[in-house]
Amino acid sequence: MKGAHVLAAFVLLALSSSFASAFDPSPLQDFCVAINDPKDGVFVNGKFCRDPMLATANDFSFSGLNIPGNTSNKVGSNVTLVNVDKIPGLNTLGISLARIDFAPYGGLNPPHTHPRATEILVVLEGTLYVGFVTSNPNRLITKVLNAGDVFVFPIGLIHFQFNIGQTNAVAISGLSSQNPGVITIANAVFGSNPPINPGVLTKAFQVDKNVVSYLQKQFWVNNH
Known part of the structure; x- marks a missing residue:
């Protein structure tokens, strides 16, 4: 009987180790500025890291998020994503953001998912009807948001944003991945x-x- 208890404890320990390794480990360095040239680099999280002594402020900054995106397309929206490809210093830090512009009444960020990130959205201008669909059973959760309101879309779930106002709408989203997809x-x-x-x-x-x-x-x- 004692042997069975030992075996059960061993199995639980093995399972807990497997669950723990299913997620990215915490970074073991302050940052890992992504570079495309593998020379003298270390491969981490899908990118090569620059020598930290060579990092500059430009590796951690991006300009232009104040510029409205072009919404003159069939869906009437534009997403400006700022991920690790735009800010190399985001590599290994597990975060990115986006600006979303919506044309007046009818601008839509169509139903989509982010396979690697939870999204938190704050409305800066306008009025948005937003929502997501849960996994089975497929329950729709929606809310109308105005400027200053915040909404969360859980990782992997289908979600959308729709401009129901008569003016342009703008929102900023934070995403829990350097490359949410x-x-x-x-x-x-x-x-x-x-x-x-x-x-x-x-x-x-x-x-x-x-x-x-x-x-x-x-x-x-x-x-x-």
Whole structure:
């Protein structure tokens, strides 16, 4: 019986070790400025690190987030992402941000997910209808936000923002990853390259094949 207890304790310890290693470890240095040239670099979190003694203020800064994004597209929104590709010093720090501009009434940041990040959004101007869908059962959680309001979109869940005001809207999002990634649902399903077999989509959406064919021929906007 004692042996069984020891074995159970060993299994639990092994499982806890596996769970712990499923997440990125905390950085063991102050920073790791990302560089593309591997010469004299160390590979960390998908990037090579510059010698910290050679780091400069430019490695930790970005200019231009005050400039409105171009919303003259089919969805009426524009996302200006500031991630590790824009600020090399973000490498290993697990954070990034974005400015999102919305055209007057109808500007939409379409349903999408961030596979590697939770998002926290603050509205600077305008009025946004925002929401996300939970995993099964698929419950929709929504709220109308005004300037100064904050909303959180949990990691990996489908979410959106929609301008219901008569003026431009602007929001800033913080994301818990240096490179959160984005999967825009309509683009991924109907605009993939190569296309998904129409038979799959016809069955999945329970619509006529002509509807699927029409959707696959559309030009899907990448507003990021």
